[in-house]
Amino acid sequence: MDQNGFTLAENRTALVSIRIPAEDLSNPASPVLTAAKELRYYLGRITAASIPVLAADDPEGPAKAISLGAASGLDVSSCSEDGFIIEADSDSVKIGGGKRGVLYGVYDLLERLGCRFFTPLCEKVPTDPGLSIPPIRAKEEPVFEFRRHNYADIEQYPRFAAKRRFNGAGRIPERLGGNLTxxxxxxxxxxxxxxxxxxxxxxxxxxxxxxxxxxxxxxxxxxxxxxxxxxxxxxxxxxxxxxxxxxxxxxxxxxxxxxxxxxxxxxxxxxxxxxxxxxxxxxxxxxxxxxxxxxxxxxxxxxxxxxxxxxxxxxxxxxxxxxxxxxSIECCFCHPFDACDDESRGVMRPDGTRSNFITDLREWGKICDRMYIWDYTTCFAHYPTPHPNWRILARNAQLMAENNVKGVFEQANGASRGGVDFNELRAYLVSKLLWDPYCDIETHRREFMEYFYGPAAEALDEYLNLLCDTCGERGDHVGFNDNPLHGFLEEDMLDRYNALFDRAAEAVKGDPVRLARVEKNRLSIRWVALKRKTMLRGEYDAEEINRFFGDWKAFGLSRIDEWCNVETTHRALLEGKWRGVEYFDHWTGEAPEDLG
Ligand SMILES: [Zn+2]
Ligand SMILES: [Zn+2]
The missing domain is CATH 3.20.20.80 (Glycosidases)
Known part of the structure; x- marks a missing residue:
């Protein structure tokens, strides 16, 4: 037994119990009950022991306890709805907090024990029958009171939204702490x-x-x-x-x-x-x-x-x-808010002068005590297009925090029903940054890449770096709604990106799950290449177009464009249009026929 820590099990037999107040134990809508069940589930996976969840005053079961919510006895009067306190020593583990805080605290403890909640379908959970919880004294509060993105993984999986501590996403039931709707x-x-x-x-x-x-x-x-x-x-x-x-x-x-x-x-x-x-x-x-x-x-x-x-x-x-x-809809998304020199992105004031976004952010920050940001993390005209915003995510989140921002919505491509262009990674990093814009984002990024892509991570890292470097070298500015015409998307670069995807695929050729993840991201390059070939050079290959859309759907993906369904986008390319949105009646907003 580890003298310095709190040992959970021995020979697959629980040495401890999870304790919550009796009223939470009998209330299916209690987030504290959910926190206890989540802890039991994951600690059970780690130790292979079944740790009982019991009422705080139940004389049965191991007396040594992980106590949650009011059972912890912690003073949580200074915690917000999302804040939590964890105290662990060799005798006890206590987690208390606000309405969502106890559940967030449990997930935080699990992350300290080596778990990672990368996506709803990809979690890293260690196996360690002799696990002991080290001494911990932690108190955490989010920097932003409202946190939301709308990547599909959050909208479709509320349990995962709670794991990633999003409190503004979709519809999160009360048993997971509810959300700000x-x-x-x-x-x-x-x-x-x-x-x-x-x-x-x-x-x-x-x-x-x-x-x-x-x-x-x-x-x-x-x-x-x-x-x-x-x-x-x-x-x-x-x-x-x-x-x-x-x-x-x-x-x-x-x-x-x-x-x-x-x-x-x-x-x-x-x-x-x-x-x-x-x-x-x-x-x-x-x-x-x-x-x-x-x-x-x-x-x-x-x-x-x-x-x-x-x-x-x-x-x-x-x-x-x-x-x-x-x-931030006018902004460039390959330079941080305070480092883009594209003056055309300013908006007009009534006196005819122009104001840029960073000025507006700073001015509002001085006068407004409840400012939220609506920010954009993808290309809405062409969801698959590589969006080279990797190096601005942390800096922009920090600029928000430094300018008195209280909530953030990162609008993404929820409508495409899944990740392409490394959106699983982007969603994970956004979740870390909205909790703490000053977190060690490089470590989070590396952990994700190494687990999610395995041996393919090295070539894919090289691809993401090449993308951002080229964007800088070719003087690109990237909007939220551009056609794929930027310098970093020219054919010589597409060839180099493709070569890196070949290397990534080769590295995981015996691992069908990771190979599929590589090929799903390659759809970005395929889309841009196809679009440029058809639209810019008039090299029209119906079979290739049909094959792309077949593969796109096979990965469970839906929309390619914010405004119309994938069948319309498909038809548009076959008919030589940049976007299916060109079928729209802009005056009435009426959409083209929806094939479902
Ligand atoms: Zn008026
Ligand atoms: Zn720029």
């Missing part, structure tokens, strides 16, 4: 005051652009935010919606997903005074939040600082129940 998620103006309903009788509710009210049916307009009737209507519609959709934490009152903000005399005057179109917007959202606070004291009213409303206002400040989500 939006009643309405984003771009809600047209849901609250539809142009097709009010446009005809009340053109004054809608944005005036170039001297004319835009009341287009289908919603390509914004609201006139200085109109008191619009305010009253939004308050009432929001009240109705929240009454019929209880149980949420956030409610978005936000501009539609296009430009065209109101420039009527009143809106223009306020925006000019505030130096940004966020002026009218934030005054409006504050007024909604103030009116609804008495009935909904726990709801946070959220809005966007997005495109025309991105720069911070000079005077108005968010109420305590208002959150501002600053969006």
């Amino acid at each position: 939006y009643a309405m998620h984003v771009h809600t103006f047209d849901q609250l005051v539809p142009a097709r309903v009010y446009g005809k009788d009340h053109p004054e509710y809608f944005a005036e652009v170039n001297g004319k009210r835009v009341t287009t049916d289908g919603g390509r307009t914004q609201l006139c935010l200085s109109n008191p009737d619009v305010l009253a209507l939004v308050i009432e519609k929001t009240r109705e919606f929240l009454r019929s959709h209880p149980g949420h934490r956030l409610m978005s009152i936000s501009q539609n997903d296009w430009g065209g903000n109101c420039t009527c005399e009143n809106c223009k005057r306020i925006d000019e005074e505030e130096g940004s179109s966020s002026g009218t917007l934030l005054r409006f959202v504050n007024a909604v939040a103030e009116a609804l606070e008495p009935e909904f004291p726990d709801i946070v009213f959220d809005t966007l600082a997005y495109t025309y409303s991105r720069p911070a206002p000079k005077y108005v400040r968010n109420r305590k129940n208002v959150c501002v989500r600053l969006c």
Whole structure:
């Protein structure tokens, strides 16, 4: 027996029990009960012993205990919902924390014992029948209160979302700690005051652009935010919606997903005074939040600082129940926010000057005590395209932390139902960074690569480095929605990338699981090569196109493009179009026929 640690089992017989309060033991919705079951499951796998989960006051079972939640006796009054404390010595192990904190603490303990939760379908769990828990004194709090990405692994596997400590993703049941959900998620103006309903009788509710009210049916307009009737209507519609959709934490009152903000005399005057179109917007959202606070004291009213409303206002400040989500959609994603010299990515202020993202982040950081970031981690026009953002993930997360950001949503390619372009790795790194932007990200990256890709890791590392180096050398800037035309995607480089994939495949040729992972990532190179060959050189090979889409689907992948299904993308390439989205009716937003 290890004198310095807490030994769990001997000869496959448990020496300890897991103890939780009796009320958690009898409550299937208790995250503390889930924490106990998870601990039993993983410790059982490690030690091959069956460690009992018992009520704290149960006289049966081993007296030596791992105590969770209130059974730990730890003072957790300083912990947030996600924070936790672990104390371990040779006599006892205690884990306490907030609503989700105990479960997070259990996963943290398991990671300290050598477990790794890389993806929902790939975990590393050591086998060690003589395992003993070393002395631990730890207290952890996340840097960001709201953490979400939407890679498919989180949306489809809530248990994995809890393991990766995402509290804003999809729908996480109460037994896994629940999550911070939006009643309405984003771009809600047209849901609250539809142009097709009010446009005809009340053109004054809608944005005036170039001297004319835009009341287009289908919603390509914004609201006139200085109109008191619009305010009253939004308050009432929001009240109705929240009454019929209880149980949420956030409610978005936000501009539609296009430009065209109101420039009527009143809106223009306020925006000019505030130096940004966020002026009218934030005054409006504050007024909604103030009116609804008495009935909904726990709801946070959220809005966007997005495109025309991105720069911070000079005077108005968010109420305590208002959150501002600053969006990085114009940014370049191969340079950190503070190190890109592409001036064309700035947005226009009302006075005609331009503001870049890092300025907006810093300005909002000074004035806003609840700022979330909506950031982008893939190419939305071509999900498979290699997205060379590997070297900016940590720096950007640190810039967010240093500028008073409280929550982060990393928008990804959930719609493609899985990983290509190393998205499993990206999702793992994002999860580590949103918990702690200053974590040892290189170690996390290396551990993932070595386990997930095995002997192929070396060649694949070389590929990812070559990708980022070439991007720098060829002076590329990379947007969220580009066609695959960048210098780092030219044919000479595609050949070199392919050679590295050949090397990676050779290294794992006897390991079908890892070989499949290599070939799935190679789809990125195949896609770009096919696209460039067909579209740029007119070298049209229907059989090759059909083969690509067959392989894409065989890996369980779905959409290639944010806006249309994979069949439409397939048809588009056969017909020589850059994107299936070209079939869309941009005015009505009507999608092409969906084959399912
Ligand atoms: Zn107006
Ligand atoms: Zn750049």
